[in-house]
Amino acid sequence: MRHPSPVLVVVAHGSRDARHAATVHALVERVRRMRPGLRVETGFLDFNVPSVPAVLGSLAAEGVRDVVVLPLLLTRAFHAKADIPAVLREAPPRLRIRQAEVLGPSPLLIGALERRLYEAGLDPAEKSSTGLVLASAGSTDPEASAVIADIAREWRHTGWCAVRPAFASASLPRTEDAVRELRALGCARVAVAPYVLAPGFLPDRIARGAAEARADVLAEVLGPAPEVARVLLERYDAARRPALTALGA
Structure with a gap:
């Protein structure tokens, strides 16, 4: 007996910057194209609509039972640890909800970052003489900051x-201080790779820092990159697998 796939609810932070929601929706559309038949909904924690409670309430009213909630986040910081679980505790009780892991870290995301750098004009032949700034939004959570440092350390190799x-x-x-440090180390060129999903206030701050320190290359944000969509589906599949095993699927 086949069972319907759990609905995927992508949870984004939200922003007053209209580019943020537009990018999230573009990414979700890519996910839908990559997996036809999977129902994917989008909810926002703040600033944009629909809110996560509104999406979950609507699904429950339709009679949906199984949901996978996926935080559209690159590190497991406060939103994934506290905000989203708090929202899910208030969800309609008829819903069986599984919270998927955040997107990062993943080799696919590193591949997307490198592709963005080459799209921005970096010559792959100049990689060995180029210093790279892995610029993230930042978090007060030490775990999230440590993850960024670990990614940078591994990417160096x-x-x-x-x-x-x-x-x-x-x-x-x-960002500007990291660019200057790489110059001082003797790197012939310095490139900045924003490790962020969508445009907004903090990505703009990264861009200003890159310009202030005269970085040679500034990549675009990850956005609706195919690699990001693939990671999203990987996280969805991992979250739904225990339920499928229990159903004998």
Whole structure:
């Protein structure tokens, strides 16, 4: 007996910047194209509509039973640990909800970051002489900051001159300081890779820091990259697998 796939509810932070929601919706549309037949809904924690409670309430009213909630986040920080679980505790009791893991870290995301750098004009032949700034939004959660530092450390071993983490808020160094540090190390070029999903206030701060320190290359945000959509589906599948096993699927 076949059972319907759980509905995927993608939970984004939300922003006053209209580019944020537009990018989230573009990513969700890519996910739908990659997996026809999977129902995917989008809810926002703040600023944008529909809210997560509204989406969950609507699904319950339709008679949906199984839902996978996926935080559209790159690190497991406060929103994934506290905000989203708090919202889910208030969800209609008829819903069986599983919270998927956040998107990062993943080799697919690193691949997307490199592709964005090459799209921005970096010559792959210059990789070994290029210093790289991995610029994230930043978090007050030490676990999230440690993850960014770990990614930068591992990425260094893939052929870059050097890789340094940077943060747009909460932690140091800032993007401009990391660019200057790489210059001082003797890297011939410095590129900035924003490790963020959508445009907004903090990504704009990353861009200003890159411009202030005269970075040679500034990549676009990850956005609706196919690699991001693939990671999203991987996280969905991992979250739904225990339920499928229990059903004998």
